[in-house]
Structures are given as structure tokens and as C-alpha cells.
Amino acid sequence: xxLSAVLWALLTGAVLLFLLAPVAVLIFSAFDDxxxxxxxxxxxxxxxxxxxxxxxxxRSALINSTIIACVSTAISVTAGLMAATGLSRGGLKSRALVxxxxxxxxxxxxxxxxxxxxxxxxxxxxxxxxxGLVLAHAVIxxxxxxxxxxxxxxxxxxxxxxxxxxxxxxxxxxFLRTTFPLALPGVLTAAVFSFLVSFNDVVVTTFIAGARWMxxxxxxxxxxxxxxxxxxxxxxxxxxVALILAAVIAGELKFKWSRRL
Amino acid sequence: xxxAKSARGLVAPAVILTAGVFLAPFLLLLAMSxxxxxxxxxxxDVTPTGENYRRITTDAYYMGGLxxxxxxxxxxxxxCAVLSLPLAWWIVRxxxxxxxxxxAVVLIPMVCGALLPTLGIVNLIGPLGVLNGTLKSLGLxxxxxxxxxxxAGILIGLVxxxxxxxxxxxxxxxxxxxxxxxxAAMSLGARRRAVWTRIILPLCAPGLxxxxxxxxxxxxxxxxxxxxxxxxxxxxxxxxAYQQASLxxxxxxxxxxxxxxxxxLAAIGALGWAVRQALPGAAR
Numbered sequence: 001x002x003l004s005a006v007l008w009a010l011l012t013g014a015v016l017l018f019l020l021a022p023v024a025v026l027i028f029s030a031f032d033d034x035x036x037x038x039x040x041x042x043x044x045x046x047x048x049x050x051x052x053x054x055x056x057x058x059r060s061a062l063i064n065s066t067i068i069a070c071v072s073t074a075i076s077v078t079a080g081l082m083a084a085t086g087l088s089r090g091g092l093k094s095r096a097l098v099x100x101x102x103x104x105x106x107x108x109x110x111x112x113x114x115x116x117x118x119x120x121x122x123x124x125x126x127x128x129x130x131x132g133l134v135l136a137h138a139v140i141x142x143x144x145x146x147x148x149x150x151x152x153x154x155x156x157x158x159x160x161x162x163x164x165x166x167x168x169x170x171x172x173x174x175f176l177r178t179t180f181p182l183a184l185p186g187v188l189t190a191a192v193f194s195f196l197v198s199f200n201d202v203v204v205t206t207f208i209a210g211a212r213w214m215x216x217x218x219x220x221x222x223x224x225x226x227x228x229x230x231x232x233x234x235x236x237x238x239x240x241v242a243l244i245l246a247a248v249i250a251g252e253l254k255f256k257w258s259r260r261l
Numbered sequence: 262x263x264x265a266k267s268a269r270g271l272v273a274p275a276v277i278l279t280a281g282v283f284l285a286p287f288l289l290l291l292a293m294s295x296x297x298x299x300x301x302x303x304x305x306d307v308t309p310t311g312e313n314y315r316r317i318t319t320d321a322y323y324m325g326g327l328x329x330x331x332x333x334x335x336x337x338x339x340x341c342a343v344l345s346l347p348l349a350w351w352i353v354r355x356x357x358x359x360x361x362x363x364x365a366v367v368l369i370p371m372v373c374g375a376l377l378p379t380l381g382i383v384n385l386i387g388p389l390g391v392l393n394g395t396l397k398s399l400g401l402x403x404x405x406x407x408x409x410x411x412x413a414g415i416l417i418g419l420v421x422x423x424x425x426x427x428x429x430x431x432x433x434x435x436x437x438x439x440x441x442x443x444x445a446a447m448s449l450g451a452r453r454r455a456v457w458t459r460i461i462l463p464l465c466a467p468g469l470x471x472x473x474x475x476x477x478x479x480x481x482x483x484x485x486x487x488x489x490x491x492x493x494x495x496x497x498x499x500x501x502a503y504q505q506a507s508l509x510x511x512x513x514x515x516x517x518x519x520x521x522x523x524x525x526l527a528a529i530g531a532l533g534w535a536v537r538q539a540l541p542g543a544a545r
Contacts, residue, residue: 004453008347008351008355009351009355011347011348012347012348012351015344015345015347015348015424016348016363016366018344018421018424019366019367019369019370019421019424020366020369021381021385021391022378022379022380022381022382022385022421023369023373023377023378023381024381025381025382025384025385025390025391026377026378026380026381026384028391029381029384036389037384037387037389037390038389038390038394039384039389039390039391039393039394039395040394040398079274079275079278080275082271082272082274082275083271083272083274083275083276085263085271086263086267086268086269086270086271086272087268087272089263089268090263090265090267090268090269090271090272091263091265091268092265092268092269092272098272098276101276101279101280101284102275102276102279104279104283104284105279105283107478108283108287109478109481109482109522109523109526110482111482111484111499111502111503111519111522112287112290112482112519112520112522112523113283113286113287114506115290115502115506115512115515115516115518115519116286116287116289116290116293116516116519117282117286118506118507118512119289119293119512119516120286120289135282136282138278139278139279139282139283142275142278142279143279146275171267193372196372196374197374199374200372200373200374200375200376200377201374202374202375202376202485203375203484203485206503206507207506207507217374217376220376220380221376221485221489224376224380224383224489225488225489225493229380229383229384233380234380234384237377237380237381240377241373241377241381244369244372244373245369248365248368248369248372249362249365251365252361252362252364252365252368253361253362253365256361257365257368
């Protein structure tokens with residue numbers, strides 16, 4: 001019994017280590033001084049972080065990614081909050097069907113969709129444009145927002161908003177003063193996950209990104225396929241991953257993110 | 262309660278976005294997969310033809326790729342299941358106040374996207390990477406263990422990327438298990454092994470099934486991980502479709518490859534649904 005408990009903990013620890021290892025290696029290897037990472041490293045330095053901050057092409061790709069992620073997150077959370085409100089407070093007869101439709105992008109394969117989208121965008125002439133990218137990113141992040149916000153609103157008593165209405169508040173004001181503050185942790189969670197999905201997406205974006213609106217993951221992906229690992233991408237990747245890790249741990253401890261997914 | 266009219270108005274933008282931008286392209290894809298592109302031209306011939314599908318089913322390259330992809334997906338699903346069962350159980354029963362932190366670790370591959378962890382895996386399993394460097398300095402191996410550019414390397418990446426898809430449904434279904442179930446079975450004389458095979462596994466079967474379907478489908482359509490960790494040497498069905506769409510620019514053929522993937526996923530979905538119905542305690 002005791003031995004099996006130890007074995008069990010060891011096995012679990014090994015799986016957790018496996019989950020952490022790639023990110024840990026990514027962060028560690030960014031500090032390697034050499035042009036090509038090797039283990040054990042010959043020397044450690046911050047030079048690639050410095051080079052990353054000075055590289056104009058990576059900076060513009062990072063800025064593009066951030067802008068696209070911010071705009072599509074705003075669309076995704078707004079449309080998602082509206083839809084979740086309509087679904088959970090509206091008493092629609094077709095609620096189950098609409099939910100199925102709105103959550104479908106989570107289960108349907110994105111590559112297949114992207115191959116179709118590529119051809120439609122080319123026809124419409126919006127391939128590689130800002131509008132085209134934001135539209136695609138808003139669509140792939142929307143189901144996440146809807147799912148998180150549906151769960152959030154399910155835990156909020158609608159009677160408060162009704163009380164505010166009965167005391168004379170207009171619908172929007174009643175919503176903003178009662179339900180919205182209570183839903184704020186859920187809205188924040190939806191926004192962070194939408195942002196992360198959009199910012200990190202390569203599966204869809206690699207098909208529709210152009211030279212003008214190149215995102216960071218797509219640039220890194222073509223670099224990896226062509227010339228192998230570039231130490232500058234390691235440094236930027238390490239910074240992004242460290243930020244994500246901090247955000248996820250904080251979000252999990254504060255908002256119980258894993259339960260909202 | 263909202264009036265039905267304003268409820269419809271609130272739902273409308275999301276429905277229009279999802280139906281118009283997400284679902285409609287799938288229908289167009291079916292049509293586009295029947296088009297053709299004469300060699301050496303970028304003009305499309307829109308007379309419907311089954312030529313693309315004939316090419317996929319008769320060319321050993323594509324059928325071989327399909328077989329390899331299905332094998333990789335099955336292997337990834339099996340490995341994820343084996344690794345997730347003890348982890349999920351430990352999270353539910355033993356983690357206690359560390360539960361949140363451990364779930365955050367489990368979420369890492371999901372929130373970091375497909376690319377950044379893959380980059381870490383390249384430096385982990387590469388010929389000069391952490392794994393080979395450690396084994397060499399310990400004197401366990403003399404020459405590097407070749408993982409990059411092999412199916413084993415791809416499997417490592419796929420298991421890492423999709424493990425959360427198995428762990429999270431399992432945790433959800435184990436959370437619903439009454440804590441006394443194992444105690445009751447053991448007080449009636451069941452051994453640990455019997456508790457697992459006769460109590461825990463059957464009751465967690467829905468979660469295991471959901472996780473397996475998610476992992477299998479995700480693996481079948483993954484192209485970033487196989488392309489980078491396979492270094493382009495191991496074509497899978499999704500990397501072939503990616504190359505046709507993005508590099509060869511034969512879009513009708515890429516569409517046909519995509520439709521084949523979709524058909525396989527639909528078959529898996531139907532199979533999963535049938536198994537779910539056959540499980541004890543299925544939704545009635």
C-alpha cells in the first residue's frame with residue numbers, strides 16, 4: 001500500500017515533468033550564449049534577449065500579433081457576452097441548437113476550415129489583410145468566449161437584474177450595474193483565453209497571413225521550417241511563455257480557470 | 262427574462278459570425294474538392310470531377326500517409342490515456358490544495374499554442390539537446406539518440422500537445438465519482454486491481470471516451486508538430502494537405518484531402534456516439 005502510493009506519486013510526477021519540460025527547456029535555452037543551442041551549454045548570456053529587443057522585423061511581427069489579438073478579443077468577448085446573455089436569459093426555444101452551432105468550432109478541425117477559408121479569402125481579395133485576419137481570429141475565439149460566459153452567467157441570479165428593471169432602470173443600465181460586475185471574472189477569463197488563442201494561432205493564420213500583416217507565430221513557423229531554430233525566436237518565445245505561465249498560474253489560483261474551460 | 266425579440270437580437274451577431282464565416286466554408290469545401298486545376302495553370306476548372314479523390318485513393322504516397330497518420334493518432338491516444346489515468350486520479354483524490362496549481366501545469370500545452378512548446382521539444386530531444394546531452398554526460402549513451410525527424414519524435418510532441426484534452430475530461434468524470442465507491446468495493450473484499458477494472462474504469466468510461474475522441478481528432482489534423490518534429494521527412498495526411506494548399510497551391514486537391522480528413526472525423530464521431538450509447542449509464 002505504502003509502496004504503491006510512492007510509485008503512484010512518482011508516475012504522476014513524471015507526467016507533470018513531461019508537461020513542464022518543453023517550456024522549461026525553451027526558457028533555459030534562450031540563455032545559451034551560442035548560435036546553436038547545445039546541452040550542457042558552453043556559456044550563458046542575455047545577448048539573445050538584447051538582440052530580440054533590437055530586431056525590427058520581430059518587433060513588427062509582435063506588434064501585429066498584439067493588435068490582431070486585441071481587436072479580435074474585443075469582438076469575441078462582446079459577441080460572446082451578448083450571445084451568452086441571450087441564450088441564458090432569453091428562454092429561446094431553439095437554445096440547444098444555437099448552442100450547438102456556436103460551440104461547433106471547438107470540435108470541428110481548424111485546418112480543414114482554413115483550407116476552405118484560404119480559397120474564399122483569395123476570391124474576395126482579403127487574404128493577408130488586417131480585416132481578414134481579425135475576422136478569422138474572432139471566429140475561432142468566439143466559441144471559447146461563449147462557453148466560458150455561458151458557465152459564468154449560469155452561476156448568476158437573474159433576479160437582481162429583474163429587480164433593477166422593476167425599480168425603473170433601463171435594460172442596458174440594469175445589466176451593467178447588476179449582472180456585469182458579477183460576471184467580470186468570467187469576462188476577464190474569456191478575454192485572456194481569446195487573446196492567447198489569437199496571439200498564438202499558427203494553424204489558421206499561416207494559411208491567410210500575408211507579408212503586410214505577418215504575425216509572430218507565423219514568422220517563427222516559417223523560420224523553423226526553413227532555417228531551423230533562430231536564437232532570437234528562442235528569446236522571444238521564452239519571454240512569451242514566461243508571461244503566459246505567470247498569467248495562467250495567477251488565473252488558476254484567483255479565478256479557477258480550469259473549471260471554466 | 263428577456264423578450265424573445267431582444268434575445269434573438271443578442272444572439273444574432275455570434276450566430277451570423279459562426280454560421281457565415283465558420284460553417285459555410287465547410288460546405289463550399291465539398292464543392293471545391295470536385296473542381297480541378299489543369300497542370301501548370303492557376304486557373305480553376307469548375308466542371309465537377311472525382312479526379313482528386315481518385316488520385317488520393319490510388320496513389321500509394323497518400324494512402325501510406327493516411328495509414329501512418331491513423332497509426333500515429335491511435336498511438337497518441339493510447340499513450341495519452343495511459344499517462345492521464347494516474348494523473349487525473351491523483352489530481353482528484355490526492356492533490357488537495359495543490360490541485361489548482363497542478364491543473365495550471367496541465368493547461369500549459371493548451372494555452373501556449375502549438376508552436377512554442379514544439380520549439381522547446383526541438384531543444385529537448387535534438388541531437389545536441391537536453392535529453393541527449395544528459396544521457397551522454399552520464400555515460401549512458403555514446404552517440405546521440407535520434408528522435409528529431411522520426412515518428413518517435415513526432416509522438417512525443419503530439420502526446421505533449423494533446424495530453425490536456427485527455428486529462429481534463431477524465432478529471433471531470435472522476436470528480437463525479439462518489440468517494441465511497443472504492444471504499445465500499447474494498448470493504449466487500451475487492452483488491453485494488455479489481456477496484457480499478459470493475460469500479461473506476463467503467464464509471465470513468467464516458468470521460469475516457471470523450472478524451473480519446475478529442476485526442477484522436479486533434480492528432481489526425483495536426484500539421485505543425487509533425488512538420489517541425491518530423492523535419493519534413495515524415496509526411497502525415499494533414500501535412501500533405503498543408504503543403505498542397507500553401508506551397509503547391511493546388512487548392513482543389515488540398516480541398517479533397519481536407520474533405521477526406523473531415524469524413525474520417527465524422528466516422529470517429531459516429532463511432533464514439535454509438536459506443537457512448539452502448540455504455541452502461543448512458544444518457545436516456
